[in-house]
Amino acid sequence: xxxxxxxxxxxxxxxxxxxxxxxxxxxxxxxxxxxxxxxxxxxxxxxxxxxxxxxxxxxxxxxxxxxxxxxxxxxxxxxxxxxxxxxxxxxxxxxxxxxxxxxxxxxxxxxxxxxxxxxxxxxxxxxxxxxxxxxxxxxxxxxxxxxxxxxxxxxxxxxxxxxxxxxxxxxxxxxxxxxxxxxxxxxxxxxxxxxxxxxxxxxxxxxxxxxxxxxxxxxxxxxxxxxxxxxxxxxxxxxxxxxxxxxxxxxxxxxxxxxxxxxxxxxxxxxxxxxxxxxxxxxxxxxxxxxxxxxxxxxxxxxxxxxxxxx
DNA sequence: ACCCAGGCATTGG
DNA sequence: CCAATGCATGGG
Numbered sequence: 506x507x508x509x510x511x512x513x514x515x516x517x518x519x520x521x522x523x524x525x526x527x528x529x530x531x532x533x534x535x536x537x538x539x540x541x542x543x544x545x546x547x548x549x550x551x552x553x554x555x556x557x558x559x560x561x562x563x564x565x566x567x568x569x570x571x572x573x574x575x576x577x578x579x580x581x582x583x584x585x586x587x588x589x590x591x592x593x594x595x596x597x598x599x600x601x602x603x604x605x606x607x608x609x610x611x612x613x614x615x616x617x618x619x620x621x622x623x624x625x626x627x628x629x630x631x632x633x634x635x636x637x638x639x640x641x642x643x644x645x646x647x648x649x650x651x652x653x654x655x656x657x658x659x660x661x662x663x664x665x666x667x668x669x670x671x672x673x674x675x676x677x678x679x680x681x682x683x684x685x686x687x688x689x690x691x692x693x694x695x696x697x698x699x700x701x702x703x704x705x706x707x708x709x710x711x712x713x714x715x716x717x718x719x720x721x722x723x724x725x726x727x728x729x730x731x732x733x734x735x736x737x738x739x740x741x742x743x744x745x746x747x748x749x750x751x752x753x754x755x756x757x758x759x760x761x762x763x764x765x766x767x768x769x770x771x772x773x774x775x776x777x778x779x780x781x782x783x784x785x786x787x788x789x790x791x792x793x794x795x796x797x798x799x800x801x802x803x804x805x806x807x808x809x810x811x812x813x814x815x816x
Numbered sequence: 817a818c819c820c821a822g823g824c825a826t827t828g829g
Numbered sequence: 830c831c832a833a834t835g836c837a838t839g840g841g
Contacts, residue, residue, distance in 0.1 A: 635822090642821040645839050691837045693824075734824050758822040798822075 508570040509580040510561060514593055516601075518619025519543075519560050519567065522591050525799045526623040529806035533647065534634065534654045535626070535671040536590075546661040546670035547586050547626065549579065553670045555663035556583045558591075567591075572663045592621030595747055600789040607785060609766050614796040622795045624747050628712045629705045630671045631745035635737045636697050637690070643805070645689075653688045678702035697732025704730060712745075720751050743791045752790035754779035762797050 513519075523543040527533045537544040543558040557570045569587050571579055588594060604611040614620075625631040637653070638646040657676050658669030677685070677698060685695035704710045710730065715723050720742055727738040739753040753759060755775045763781065764773050773781070786793040 636824095638821095639823040640821065640836080641823090641838065642840070645821075645837085648839070649837095686837095689838060693836065697824085732824070736823060740822080753822080756822050761822095801822085 506570050506573060507575045507580055508568050509584050510566050510568055511584045511588060511593070512566045516597065516619040517593065517621060519591075521617060521619055521799075522621045522623060523558075525620055525802070526590070528643075528647070529803045530647075532651070534650050535630075535658060535669055537666065537668060539666070542664075543591075544664060544666055544668055545587070545590060545626075546659065546663075546668045547583060548659075548670055548673070549582050553659050553661045554579055554583055555661045555666075555668055556587055557664045558587055570664070586626070589624055589747075590626065592623050592747060595622050595749065595792075597621075597792070600749070600792040603786060603789050603793075610786075610793060610796075613766060613800055617796055617799055620796065620799055622743070622747055622749070622792060625745045626671060628710060628715055628741060628745045629674050629701065631741040632701050632710070632733065632737065633672075633677070633698055635740040635744070636694055636701065636732055638740075639694070639737065643802070649689045653690075656688060674702040674705040676702075678706055693732070700731055701733070716746055720748055743794065747791075749791045750788040752779070752782045752786070752794050754782060756794075758801060759794060759797065762801060 520541070523538040526536045526543070527538040531537065531539055535546055541559055545556050545558070547554045547556055554571055554575060558567055559570075560566075561568050567587070569580070569583050571583055575583075604614070625634065633653075634650055637649050641649075654669050654671060657672035657680065659673070661668045661670055680699070682692075682695055682699070685698060686692065688695075690698065701710065710727075715726070718726065723742060723746075724735060724738040727733045727741065728735060733741075734755075736753050736755045739751050742748040742751045743753075760773055760775070760778050763778055764770055767781065782790045782793070
């Protein structure tokens with residue numbers, strides 16, 4: 506099986522990072538983490554490559570394997586894509602310095618040392634996943650996201666696993682309203698996602714262009730799209746572009762966790778959270794957000810399968 | 817049977 | 830310009 510090694514930066518915890526990417530549940534959308542191997546179906550042009558990623562036996566990096574027939578060029582592509590998905594290119598040193606100055610945050614995320622800010626494959630994936638997650642609980646969002654990926658994603662049988670590449674803008678743009686509604690999306694969200702697919706196809710939403718914009722410029726441009734508000738734009742910047750200083754201050758769960766950790770449970774407003782984050786965590790508000798959410802996700806997943814998993 | 821959940825667009829003051 | 834309202838669905 507063709508494979509390529511990639512060296513990893515420090516600090517880096519592969520298990521933590523792959524678990525975070527799959528919401529500590531082994532599968533989340535197009536991402537799968539099972540038996541110590543992270544699987545992801547990647548799009549390269551019109552083809553799909555399935556990467557299987559595991560720690561090198563030497564422990565000095567990662568091995569990325571593709572199916573037989575993959576070229577050296579495919580391997581180089583996959584190595585680069587996996588490095589992005591796992592956030593290996595992020596710089597954590599400044600954030601860890603911030604942690605030493607914030608004992609509350611440091612204690613909360615103490616067991617997340619080496620977690621990397623993982624990413625989606627592209628802007629479209631992040632936007633669609635964010636729209637799905639608007640207003641509803643993580644549990645509901647997961648059901649809808651996984652259904653969408655299994656229904657409209659590109660199946661890729663490889664490494665003995667049935668995997669799916671994330672649906673293309675083309676497929677979702679071609680899908681009828683009733684087909685999207687069947688994904689348990691609301692009428693509105695079905696329209697939003699359809700529109701985002703169209704705008705991605707016609708270049709109105711363009712990864713390279715957005716990557717060249719400052720955080721706030723990108724938000725201002727994205728919120729012109731129907732269905733994309735500030736919250737959705739900010740999550741896209743974090744998830745797709747790995748922006749380290751973006752914080753979705755309107756996020757209900759983030760408000761709650763910051764309230765509990767820093768304000769004795771008292772309700773805080775969006776602007777209070779924005780001020781707090783700017784003063785306390787700049788310029789690493791995005792990394793603080795990622796770590797806090799990883800903490801929440803893991804707690805929730807453990808509570809469901811943990812103490813009284815009476816099976 | 818309610819009520820809430822990692823928002824958004826629309827409407828009405 | 831700010832406040833209220835409907836939306837779809839699964840879990841508590």
